[in-house]
Amino acid sequence: MLQFSHDPEVNTLYAYFTELEAGQAVESLEYPAHLLLDAEDLVVGLRLDLDDEVTLAQLELALDGEFGRLDMETGFLRILIPGAESNQHERLEQTAILDLDADEQILGVELALPEGFDPQRLARLAALMVALDEVPQAGEGPVVFGVDEEEEEEETAPDVPDAAEHAPLATFRSGFVALVGKPNVGKSTLLNTLLGQKVTIVSPRAQTTRVPVRGILSRPDAQVVFIDTPGIHQPSHKLGKFMVELAERTLPNADVICFMVDISQPPSQLDRSIAEQVQRARAHKLLLLNKVDIPPRRGTTYLEEYRSLGTWDMEMAISAQRGQGLSSLLDEIVARLPNGQPLYPNEQVTDQSEQQLAAELVREKVLYFIQQEVPHAVAVEVDEWETKEQAIYIRMTINVEKESQKGILIGAGGAMLKRIGSAARRDIERMVDKKVFLELWVKVRENWRDDLGAMGWLGYRMKDWR
Numbered sequence: 001m002l003q004f005s006h007d008p009e010v011n012t013l014y015a016y017f018t019e020l021e022a023g024q025a026v027e028s029l030e031y032p033a034h035l036l037l038d039a040e041d042l043v044v045g046l047r048l049d050l051d052d053e054v055t056l057a058q059l060e061l062a063l064d065g066e067f068g069r070l071d072m073e074t075g076f077l078r079i080l081i082p083g084a085e086s087n088q089h090e091r092l093e094q095t096a097i098l099d100l101d102a103d104e105q106i107l108g109v110e111l112a113l114p115e116g117f118d119p120q121r122l123a124r125l126a127a128l129m130v131a132l133d134e135v136p137q138a139g140e141g142p143v144v145f146g147v148d149e150e151e152e153e154e155e156t157a158p159d160v161p162d163a164a165e166h167a168p169l170a171t172f173r174s175g176f177v178a179l180v181g182k183p184n185v186g187k188s189t190l191l192n193t194l195l196g197q198k199v200t201i202v203s204p205r206a207q208t209t210r211v212p213v214r215g216i217l218s219r220p221d222a223q224v225v226f227i228d229t230p231g232i233h234q235p236s237h238k239l240g241k242f243m244v245e246l247a248e249r250t251l252p253n254a255d256v257i258c259f260m261v262d263i264s265q266p267p268s269q270l271d272r273s274i275a276e277q278v279q280r281a282r283a284h285k286l287l288l289l290n291k292v293d294i295p296p297r298r299g300t301t302y303l304e305e306y307r308s309l310g311t312w313d314m315e316m317a318i319s320a321q322r323g324q325g326l327s328s329l330l331d332e333i334v335a336r337l338p339n340g341q342p343l344y345p346n347e348q349v350t351d352q353s354e355q356q357l358a359a360e361l362v363r364e365k366v367l368y369f370i371q372q373e374v375p376h377a378v379a380v381e382v383d384e385w386e387t388k389e390q391a392i393y394i395r396m397t398i399n400v401e402k403e404s405q406k407g408i409l410i411g412a413g414g415a416m417l418k419r420i421g422s423a424a425r426r427d428i429e430r431m432v433d434k435k436v437f438l439e440l441w442v443k444v445r446e447n448w449r450d451d452l453g454a455m456g457w458l459g460y461r462m463k464d465w466r
């Protein structure tokens, strides 16, 4: 487990490798530390320069996860958030304090941040941040009691009043809102943040979303049915063609189209051609300039270039990841929906079943942990789902296209598959609120992405979307 807390009052970042309770940490050690940074100078992890005094046994918690790596030669312990890459680091002036328990296990680290440190540089850690209940006392270790989910939602999701009581139906609004754009601009992140829960998977890799996913937001005056679409791209196989076709099909039926772009990057040819398609639709058209939290390179903003891609009812700068600008966005969307009755029951949040989402969560972990092309060749099937009183037993097959991909997925001694399985299991448990036993198998289905029969078998069938 990896979690962080930030206490701006004492300008300290805490990283925990286990759930801590008051007084658990009884001893401490000090070592030089560095912040690990990504290409945008944002913190994605930390490095501790350990020495021989620290034994491997003491590092069990720090290394028992998808985040910790120890370089035996240098003694560098690197803690990196899943999916991140770091190519630079920043040495901290003060040594880090490692908190140890009675068994001398290293439980977590306290890092004094440099003076004037901009907390926005911790943005990448957002998903792993927990509330700090109490400023730790020296030697006592940080005190944390899990995430307060309600509080977390309030921070990110816009304030949506309880939908139990409707406005009179004559003034009630409802309709479909398509989220479209090229891969990786943040469409799925936006949907999850708007709904305050995960209904669609997210990854740093392009072409994560494969089929349209509906996310339903109900409030007293309106029901908005968002459609997260696959990123429109130049397809190189039948699966890609299927994904793009499904995304394009949402355009004619949408009441509002949110054309999403990544404002930290200049527009590409793909942005231009998607903008042209959007312009041809009859819907209201909003230009969403996402990722405003990323500082523009050399002060350049691409606002004018994006603006000139079409005629927009409105443009809005947002950060889907941090929830910035989303309340006003929601109001602007609702104002453009037609009068109409709710399309789904109030309590329904998505059209995805738990089984579909669980399979997607497994694919999400593959996208996080495995490099190169392999994740794109993966399709996950649920073979068995048996709900007992206390637990759910799930068996899934991860399909790949080649034997070599199967090898990568399983990893040495099955290590990679284990890693994927335990990360996915944790997420599925959170979703179903039950203990989960997850069994994963890997199977080769040669070139399934170019085989319509196999695609259909794996759930990518055009007639299901007519």
Ligand SMILES: Nc1nc2c(ncn2[C@@H]2O[C@H](COP(=O)(O)OP(=O)(O)OP(=O)(O)O)[C@@H](O)[C@H]2O)c(=O)[nH]1
Binding pocket: 181, 182, 183, 184, 185, 186, 187, 188, 189, 190, 201, 202, 203, 204, 205, 206, 207, 208, 209, 210, 229, 230, 231, 232, 290, 291, 292, 293, 294, 318, 319, 320, 321, 322
């Ligand atoms: N800095 C920053 N990153 C973001 C923001 N929104 C999304 N991201 C990141 O951008 C990457 C892509 O996000 P997704 O939501 O999967 O993008 P998508 O447009 O749905 O991608 P496809 O499924 O490939 O079409 C992920 O690593 C997100 O964490 C944002 O507002 N700011």
